[in-house]
Amino acid sequence: MSGRNRVDGAAAYVLHSHPYRETSLIVEAFSRDHGRVGLVARGARRPHSQLRGLLMAFAPLELSWFGGGEVRTLAKAEWQGGQPLLTGQALLVGYYLNELLLRLLPRDDAHPGLFQAYGEVVRQLALSPDSGGAASLRRFELTLLQELGYGVSLEHEAEGGEAVVAEGLYAYLPERGPVRVADAEAASPLFTGKALLAMARDDYADAETLHQAKTLMRHLLGHTLGGQALHTRRVFMEMQEL
Amino acid sequence: MLPSTLDELIDALRVLPGVGPKSAQRMAYHLLQRDQAGARRLSAALEQAVQRIRHCARCNTFTEDEVCSRCASGRRDASLLCVVEMPADLNRMEETHLYSGMYYVLMGRVSPLDGIGPRELKLDRLLARATDGLVQEVILATNFTNEGEATSHYIGEMLKSRGLKVSRIARGLPVGGELEHTDSGTIAQALVERRLL
Numbered sequence: 001m002s003g004r005n006r007v008d009g010a011a012a013y014v015l016h017s018h019p020y021r022e023t024s025l026i027v028e029a030f031s032r033d034h035g036r037v038g039l040v041a042r043g044a045r046r047p048h049s050q051l052r053g054l055l056m057a058f059a060p061l062e063l064s065w066f067g068g069g070e071v072r073t074l075a076k077a078e079w080q081g082g083q084p085l086l087t088g089q090a091l092l093v094g095y096y097l098n099e100l101l102l103r104l105l106p107r108d109d110a111h112p113g114l115f116q117a118y119g120e121v122v123r124q125l126a127l128s129p130d131s132g133g134a135a136s137l138r139r140f141e142l143t144l145l146q147e148l149g150y151g152v153s154l155e156h157e158a159e160g161g162e163a164v165v166a167e168g169l170y171a172y173l174p175e176r177g178p179v180r181v182a183d184a185e186a187a188s189p190l191f192t193g194k195a196l197l198a199m200a201r202d203d204y205a206d207a208e209t210l211h212q213a214k215t216l217m218r219h220l221l222g223h224t225l226g227g228q229a230l231h232t233r234r235v236f237m238e239m240q241e242l
Numbered sequence: 243m244l245p246s247t248l249d250e251l252i253d254a255l256r257v258l259p260g261v262g263p264k265s266a267q268r269m270a271y272h273l274l275q276r277d278q279a280g281a282r283r284l285s286a287a288l289e290q291a292v293q294r295i296r297h298c299a300r301c302n303t304f305t306e307d308e309v310c311s312r313c314a315s316g317r318r319d320a321s322l323l324c325v326v327e328m329p330a331d332l333n334r335m336e337e338t339h340l341y342s343g344m345y346y347v348l349m350g351r352v353s354p355l356d357g358i359g360p361r362e363l364k365l366d367r368l369l370a371r372a373t374d375g376l377v378q379e380v381i382l383a384t385n386f387t388n389e390g391e392a393t394s395h396y397i398g399e400m401l402k403s404r405g406l407k408v409s410r411i412a413r414g415l416p417v418g419g420e421l422e423h424t425d426s427g428t429i430a431q432a433l434v435e436r437r438l439l
Binding site for chain 1: 259260262352354355356357358359360361387388391392395396399425426427428430431434
């Protein structure tokens with residue numbers, strides 16, 4: 001065991017895992033101080049493995065690992081508790097969060113702010129699954145875009161940097177910003193200045209703000225994903241159909 | 243350079259889960275060098291199985307017939323339908339000697355991150371099976387993993403909207419379990435899902 005590369009008790013969540021060799025798992029984890037890391041959990045698929053029930057997505061954990069390279073070796077996992085597991089619709093939203101992180105977040109880049117926003121949504125989803133934690137979900141998406149380096153301008157226009165006004169109507173150019181339009185037919189989707197400014201203030205009290213924020217985030221994330229459809233979204237759609 | 247038939251065998255063995263190039267090579271050498279009779283048997287058994295085994299038209303488990311012997315027996319309670327992920331889970335349920343209803347085996351689970359949804363699991367077949375007019379209650383016995391939970395949530399919603407009674411097997415401490423020796427996650431969930439006496 002190399003002491004140099006050892007990490008002890010890192011706050012983390014499991015995002016996803018898949019079987020590896022006969023009895024092991026490869027775990028994709030999202031940690032506060034080390035970002036997204038790939039870990040081999042040796043023997044985690046043995047029938048009586050202590051790790052088996054621990055390495056579940058959406059449960060706050062403390063993970064210890066060692067080794068260099070792309071995939072480290074998990075040494076220890078400790079359950080932190082304080083919230084139940086996700087169920088029902090909230091669980092499906094959780095999968096959406098995890099897919100965003102798996103698709104967009106490169107490994108080994110620490111994003112403590114994003115980790116906090118993620119923890120907050122998961123907590124909301126676990127404790128009040130019916131409210132769906134819509135505001136914290138939008139906050140997470142916005143933080144994700146910002147931390148990935150897409151400055152999401154909400155208060156100033158893309159061209160000329162003019163201040164966004166509450167009574168204005170705007171289209172939104174990904175990676176650039178809002179552009180004021182004269183009439184509602186001009187473009188789609190459209191956003192009100194009022195909603196953009198409320199998002200900038202982190203104020204989601206108004207249902208209309210929440211609704212527009214959802215549209216804006218889908219618009220921007222769709223652009224960031226380069227038109228690749230999310231598995232989770234396709235599965236949700238199929239679930240609505242039957 | 244290996245002979246191409248040997249190469250092909252090694253490559254073919256890698257379809258097995260958990261078998262990489264090294265294990266495949268080891269297996270191939272073993273079969274050809276030490277156990278040719280075993281190799282012939284394996285080859286014949288595979289051939290037979292692939293040709294003959296199919297999914298039961300009623301419960302979806304593996305069978306050689308149109309309908310498996312359990313579904314065809316006529317001695318089981320047709321008003322109960324228990325949904326499990328895999329045939330091994332069905333066997334575990336049978337070992338309880340407490341259940342005499344019918345089964346439906348999903349042959350998998352919903353896993354949104356792997357792109358496995360209702361279509362991949364052919365859940366329309368389960369819907370048709372559960373709405374045969376005889377089934378009164380559907381018991382969801384998928385695993386207590388996130389994927390098992392997502393599967394049971396989805397199937398539950400789908401069947402409840404058709405007016406069926408849907409239940410989920412209970413989760414909590416194991417029989418004979420002592421709090422002192424039980425992991426915190428299990429105790430936490432048992433507390434969340436406690437029931438009134």
